[in-house]
Amino acid sequence: MKPRQKKFVFIAVAVAALALVVGLVLNALENNVSLYFTPTQVFNNEAPHGRSFRIGGLVQEGSVKREADGLTVNFVITDKHKSIPVVFKGILPDLFTEGKGVVAQGRVEADGVMRADEVLAKHDENYMAPEAADALKKAETANAAAATPASAPAAPAAK
C-alpha cells in the first residue's frame, strides 16, 4: 500500500470505530437512564406508565408493614403533600427508617402501587438523598405558590 492509501485506511477505520462507539454509548444511555419523580408528580400522572423510574421522598411515619413471610414490606413514600404506596420484597438497607429519606426504583401499576425492585437509603444519618430532599422542596414550593398552608397535607397541589 502507498502511504496515502494507508492514511486513508487508517482514517476510515478510525471514523467507523468512532461511529460505532458513539452509537453504543447513546443506545446504552437511552435504555438505562432512570428518571426521578416526586410523589406529587406521580400522583398527577406525570410519571411514565409501564417503565421503571425512581421516586424519592420520606418514609411516612407508621406506614411500614411487614407481611407474614417476613420479607415483603409495604410502606408509603411521601413528600408531605402526596403519598405513593410501595411494595418491596427483600431485605431493606440499614438506614431505612420511618420518617427518613428514601429512594425506590420500580414500576407503578394500575392500582397506583409501586412494585419496587430496589430501595436505597444513603450512608449517613443526617444525610438525605438529594432526590428525597428535592421532592420535599418541590412539594413545599408548589403548595406555597397555591397559598395553602404548608401544614395541611390534604391541600391540593398547585398544578
Added chain:
Amino acid sequence: MIPEIGHFALIVALFLACCLGVLPIIGAARDNAVLMGAARPLAYGQFVFLSIAFVCLTYAFVANDFSVLYVAQHSNSQLPAIYKVSAVWGGHEGSLLLWSFLLAGWILAVALFSRHLPGEMVARVLGVMGLVSVGFLLFMLLTSNPFERLLPAAADGRDLNPLLQDPGLVIHPPMLYMGYVGFSVAFAFAIAALLGGRMDATWARWSRPWTTVAWVFMTGGIAIGSWWAYYELGWGGWWFWDPVENASFMPWLIGTALIHSLAVTEKRGAFKSWTVLLAIAAFSLSLMGTFLVRSGVLTSVHSFAADPKRGIFILSFLVVVIGASLLLFAWRAPKIGLGGKFDLLSREALLLSNNVLLSVAAASVFIGTLYPLFMDALGQGKLSVGPPYFEAVFVPLMVPMVLMMGLGPLARWKKFSAPELAKRIRWAFASAVLIALLLPLTMGEWSAMVALGLLLAFWIIASTMLSLRERLAGRGSFMQRARGQPLSYYGMQSAHLGVAIFIIGVTLVNGYETERDVRMEVGDTLREGGYEFRFNGATEIEGPNYMAAKGHMTVSKKGKLVTELYPEKRQYNASGMPMTEAAIDTGWLGDLYVSLGEPIPDSNGAWAVRVYIKPFVDWIWAGCLLMALGGVLAISDRRYRLHRKAGAVKRGAQDKIGMGNILATEGKQS
C-alpha cells in the same frame, strides 16, 4: 495551641510552595543556576512543614481535642485508637491535608532521586509540582481549614461514620491518594517537557518508573476499596459503578494507557504527543476525582450552592490546570513531534488501538458519571444512570482490547506479517477456544457470556505461555535463559495474567452466583448450592463503641460441618447508625456469604437473612494484586538503575545519540 501550630505550619508550607512554583521555573527559563538550585531545599522545607501540620491534626484526634471542629465532627472518645488515626482522613478537610502531605512526599522523593537528571529538568518538574501544591494549600486555607476551632468545645465528638470504622478504610484512602498524587509526577514531567520543548526516549525513561509506581498504588487502592465494599456494605457486590468509584476508575484507565504509551515512547520514540496528552488527562481526572468525591458535588449539584466558595474554587482550579496545560500542549506539541513511524500491522499499532480503547472506555465512564450532573445543572430534571449502562458499554470495548492484549507481546515492532503471526498463535488460540467452550459445562449451565469471558481469560493465559516458551526455549540451560530476561518482561506478563485472573473471577461470579433473601426461624435450615445453612439464632453482644445482635449459622455439606459463621447487626452508640457486618467464609473456589437483614417482629427470634454463594469472587482481587505485582517487578528492572549511572555521564550528548544507544541496548528485549 497544637492546632494553631498546625495551622501556622500550613501557612509556611504555602509560602514555600509559592516559591517552589515560581523561582525554579524562572530559573530554568533564564538558565539561572541559583534559582534552579533553590528547588531542592524548598521541596525539603515544604515537606517538613506539611509533616508538622499532619502530625498536629493526628495529635488532635488522638488527644480527643474536641475544640477542633473537624475532630468534633469525625471522632469520639470511645473510638478505638487506630480509627482515631484513620479518622484524620475521614472527612473533606482532613483528606485534603492528606493529599497535600502525600504530594509533599512525592515532591521530596523526586528531589531525592533525581540526581542523574539535568538540572533544568529537575527545576521544572519540581516547580510544576509546587504549583499544584499551591492550589491545594490555598484551597485548604481559604475554604476548608482542618484546624478551625469550635468554641465552646464539644463535650464529645459526633463519631466517625461506622462504615469507615474498618481496617480496609484505614489503608484504602491513603493508597488511592498515593496513586492520584503520583500521577502529578507524570504530569509534571510532561509539562516540563513541553516547557523545555524537548522530549526524547530518555525523557520517557525518567518518567516511566514514577508513573508505574503511581499506577501500582492506584491499582491497589481501587482493589482494596472494592474488597471493602464487598464485605462491609453487606450486599455482596464488589463494584457498583457508583460515581465515587468511577472517579477513581477513570484515572486508572487513562493511567493504564499512559504506562503503555510511555513504553512505546521509550523504546520506539513514537506516540510522543499522545503520551503527553495522556499524562495531562490522567492527572486532570485525578484532580477531578479528589475534588468531586470529597466535596460531595457528585451526589448533588446543590452542594455547590450550599458552599459556593468551595465550588467556585474547585471549578476555577480545574479550569486553570486543565486549560493551561492544554494551551501549553497546543502551543508546544508541534515542536515535540509525533515520533517514529510504524506500519498498520505492528506492535505499535496494537498498542495504539488499545490506548484508544482504554481512553474511550474512560470517556464512556465519564459520560455516564457526569451526565446526570449536567442534566440537573441544566434544569432538565433528575435522573440516574444505572450499572446496566456501564456494562452495556464496557463489554464491547473490552473484548477487542483483551484480544489485542494477547497479540501485543507476540507481535514485532514496526511491522509484522499477519500470516506468520497467525501461524504462531493458532494453537494457543485454539486451546483457549476449546477450554472456553468446555469448561462452563463442568460448572453448571452453559452460557454464552461465561464462554466469552473464559475465552478472553484463557486467550491471555495461552498467549502468555506462548511468549514465555518462545523466549525461554533455545540454547543454554532453561534457568540461564529465564534469568536472562529483564524483570520488566516478567512484570508485563504478571500484570497481563492478573487481567486474566480478574476476568475469570468476574465471569464466574456473575455467571454462577446465587443470592437468597429468606426469613429464618431459630433452627431453620436453608439448602443452597449443595450446602446446608442452619440458623441457630442471634444473641446480644456489646462492642467497644456499639451494641450488636450476633447471629450464629452452621454451614455443612452432606452432613459434614464446613464452617460456622457469625454475622452481626450493629448499632453504634454515638451516631445511632445501624451497620451490617457480613460473615464470610473465604475459599479458593468461592465464598460463602451470610448477613443479617432485620429481626422479624412478632416472631420467636426469627431474622431476615441473606445467604450468598459467590464462586471465584476472590480471584477478582487476586487479579488486581497480580497486576500491581507486575508493576512492582517492572520498576525493579535493572536497566533503570544502570541507565541512571550512564545517563549522568552522557547528559550533554544524549540528544542525538541517546536514542540510538537505547534502541541498541534494548532491542534485545523486544
